[in-house]
Amino acid sequence: MRPVGSKYVLEESLGRGATGTVWRGRVREDAAVPGLLPGQAVAVKVLREELAADPDVVMRFLRERSVLLRLTHPNIVRTRDLVVEGELLALVMDLVDGPDLYRYLRESGPLSPIAGALLMAQIADALAASHADGVVHRDLKPANVLLATLAVDGDERMHPMLTDFGIARLADSPGITRTHEFVGTPVYVAPESADGRPQTAAVDVYGAGIMLYELVTGRPPFQGDNPLAVLQAHLAQEPQRPRTMPEPLWTVVERCLRKDPAQRPTAVSLAGALRVVAAGVGVHSSPAAVDAALAVGDLLVPDPALAAPAGAHDATLAGVGYDPAAATQVMAHQPPVPGTEDRTQLIAPQPPAAPPAERTRVMPAVPPAPEQAPAQPEGPHPWQTQLRAARDRNAQTRIGYFEPDGPGEPQVAPRPYQAGQQHPQQGGGYPQPGPGGRPPVAPPPYQRPAQDGRYAPQQGPYQPQQPQQGGHPQQGRGGRPPVAPPPYQAQQQHQQPAGYGGQPGYEAPPNYGAPQRRAEPPAPQRRPEPEPPREREREREPRRRSPNRMRIPGLGCLKGCLLVLVVLAVGCLALWNFTPLPHYWDNVVGWYDSARNWVTSHT
Numbered sequence: 001m002r003p004v005g006s007k008y009v010l011e012e013s014l015g016r017g018a019t020g021t022v023w024r025g026r027v028r029e030d031a032a033v034p035g036l037l038p039g040q041a042v043a044v045k046v047l048r049e050e051l052a053a054d055p056d057v058v059m060r061f062l063r064e065r066s067v068l069l070r071l072t073h074p075n076i077v078r079t080r081d082l083v084v085e086g087e088l089l090a091l092v093m094d095l096v097d098g099p100d101l102y103r104y105l106r107e108s109g110p111l112s113p114i115a116g117a118l119l120m121a122q123i124a125d126a127l128a129a130s131h132a133d134g135v136v137h138r139d140l141k142p143a144n145v146l147l148a149t150l151a152v153d154g155d156e157r158m159h160p161m162l163t164d165f166g167i168a169r170l171a172d173s174p175g176i177t178r179t180h181e182f183v184g185t186p187v188y189v190a191p192e193s194a195d196g197r198p199q200t201a202a203v204d205v206y207g208a209g210i211m212l213y214e215l216v217t218g219r220p221p222f223q224g225d226n227p228l229a230v231l232q233a234h235l236a237q238e239p240q241r242p243r244t245m246p247e248p249l250w251t252v253v254e255r256c257l258r259k260d261p262a263q264r265p266t267a268v269s270l271a272g273a274l275r276v277v278a279a280g281v282g283v284h285s286s287p288a289a290v291d292a293a294l295a296v297g298d299l300l301v302p303d304p305a306l307a308a309p310a311g312a313h314d315a316t317l318a319g320v321g322y323d324p325a326a327a328t329q330v331m332a333h334q335p336p337v338p339g340t341e342d343r344t345q346l347i348a349p350q351p352p353a354a355p356p357a358e359r360t361r362v363m364p365a366v367p368p369a370p371e372q373a374p375a376q377p378e379g380p381h382p383w384q385t386q387l388r389a390a391r392d393r394n395a396q397t398r399i400g401y402f403e404p405d406g407p408g409e410p411q412v413a414p415r416p417y418q419a420g421q422q423h424p425q426q427g428g429g430y431p432q433p434g435p436g437g438r439p440p441v442a443p444p445p446y447q448r449p450a451q452d453g454r455y456a457p458q459q460g461p462y463q464p465q466q467p468q469q470g471g472h473p474q475q476g477r478g479g480r481p482p483v484a485p486p487p488y489q490a491q492q493q494h495q496q497p498a499g500y501g502g503q504p505g506y507e508a509p510p511n512y513g514a515p516q517r518r519a520e521p522p523a524p525q526r527r528p529e530p531e532p533p534r535e536r537e538r539e540r541e542p543r544r545r546s547p548n549r550m551r552i553p554g555l556g557c558l559k560g561c562l563l564v565l566v567v568l569a570v571g572c573l574a575l576w577n578f579t580p581l582p583h584y585w586d587n588v589v590g591w592y593d594s595a596r597n598w599v600t601s602h603t
């Protein structure tokens with residue numbers, strides 16, 4: 001057990017990301033921490049040494065301490081303490097007893113449109129609260145949503161909680177990144193982050209749009225063979241509506257994915273709109289709820305501050321907790337700086353033997369959007385596509401490198417959207433049937449033995465300033481809300497979202513409905529070990545086979561037998577030559593001869 005500061009001990013590593021390692025820890029018995037009991041289990045994110053060694057990061061860490069500590073919401077993992085000890089920086093958080101959303105999706109498959117909308121509505125609630133408090137997440141992705149288990153009416157339901165607040169911004173230190181770099185995860189990065197414009201609260205709404213698309217289709221809308229291609233797709237490609245996505249839900253996704261941040265809805269209006277969509281896309285939705293869902297576009301109100309004329313952006317940045325100077329330092333366009341690759345290895349280390357091409361893919365430049373993506377001669381095999389999509393989903397946070405004016409390396413065209421690649425369980429219409437038209441099957445609830453440090457949402461002092469009217473539609477199996485909510489009122493803009501725990505308007509959706517099939521066999525309950533960087537994996541070519549396709553039956557078996565025989569022969573030789581075996585053998589032969597002589601002489 002390793003001590004952290006004077007108040008905590010680390011017990012077991014839960015996993016490692018690009019910015020640090022998360023440990024299961026405990027409050028020391030003799031320590032007094034406000035809001036935590038002695039001996040209580042906690043999660044401790046120990047930031048990477050490179051970050052902790054950067055004075056700018058330490059300064060921000062201390063400066064943002066109070067902001068992070070006061071960020072409380074039922075759908076946000078609460079930060080309880082920030083520890084600075086020598087060269088160690090750590091955030092102490094509530095320990096959430098459940099998988100992250102990435103893992104859940106990987107194990108259980110996509111959600112129904114209703115379940116996906118209800119889940120994202122809660123994430124949008126969390127974003128709305130944090131934006132109101134001046135904090136932009138900037139690294140929204142399924143891996144940063146933890147699924148706690150809540151007991152509701154005797155049922156265990158999953159409750160999404162957003163984590164890693166402030167981390168991307170901490171890592172975005174001028175000491176770690178340069179002006180042409182940014183921190184983010186390529187698949188979820190907003191266009192303005194990719195090409196170096198200021199990042200406002202709208203980057204989180206964009207990330208929410210990507211996640212929403214992925215939750216219900218099983219894959220993100222923009223993909224590519226390398227981070228650069230993905231960034232280019234964010235910048236240049238228009239998302240396509242999947243055939244099976246209900247129209248109102250697509251309206252929401254499409255608005256969130258607008259290239260212009262000023263056209264994206266606020267997180268508050270997004271949360272409300274998603275609940276209206278969830279209420280209006282079920283087969284048992286009332287005509288009024290259906291109409292309200294079809295008119296959802298009216299509810300998606302953009303942030304007026306973002307639409308303000310040039311010059312107002314600094315105020316906007318300050319309003320969302322950004323230090324304008326820091327944002328300019330990090331995001332300004334600049335010509336390439338020699339040695340950048342080395343510096344960025346601080347965050348995304350590359351093996352020394354990695355070929356240069358691999359390094360440039362980790363830190364790709366983003367040239368102007370291509371006029372027309374050249375067609376690929378031949379698409380990848382379906383399993384390659386699936387594997388790549390799975391990897392992209394859990395892409396780690398990385399520092400991207402944008403160099404808009406620099407010479408770009410030869411590009412691989414982003415794969416165009418192919419409707420045929422839809423997840424098979426996405427049937428036409430909604431609610432969606434499972435494969436072969438079967439109704440969706442509720443996933444087995446994620447179960448893990450209860451622990452003393454388990455997340456207890458009722459402890460959170462979050463007090464919504466204004467509970468929402470109308471409420472959160474209950475979702476039954478098959479994704480039907482039994483009661484349609486009254487239409488969302490657009491005047492609720494910029495107000496704290498409805499919370500949970502006795503506040504009107506919030507009810508946790510049951511099990512987030514119904515992944516329709518298992519994407520792959522269940523993974524062990526152990527926390528995943530850190531994954532190596534994706535680029536290295538991508539480099540691995542599929543095994544090349546000989547062009548000679550002649551097959552000799554039993555050849556493999558014969559080879560195996562021969563190998564065993566050779567090993568046995570070598571073993572016997574070694575035994576004979578390097579052990580006293582020959583001496584014992586002579587003795588045995590001598591005893592045999594004397595016994596035989598004795599027998600022949602007495603017969």
Ligand SMILES: Nc1ncnc2c1ncn2[C@@H]1O[C@H](COP(=O)(O)OP(=O)(O)OP(=O)(O)O)[C@@H](O)[C@H]1O
Nearest residue numbers: 014015016017018019022043095096100143396397
């Ligand atoms: N508060 C928490 N309680 C329980 N487990 C947690 C908590 N925070 C993070 N974890 C788990 O720790 C592991 C590592 O988390 P981390 O945030 O470092 O990873 P990541 O989000 O994949 O990485 P990154 O965002 O840096 O690319 C994940 O498996 C995550 O589920």
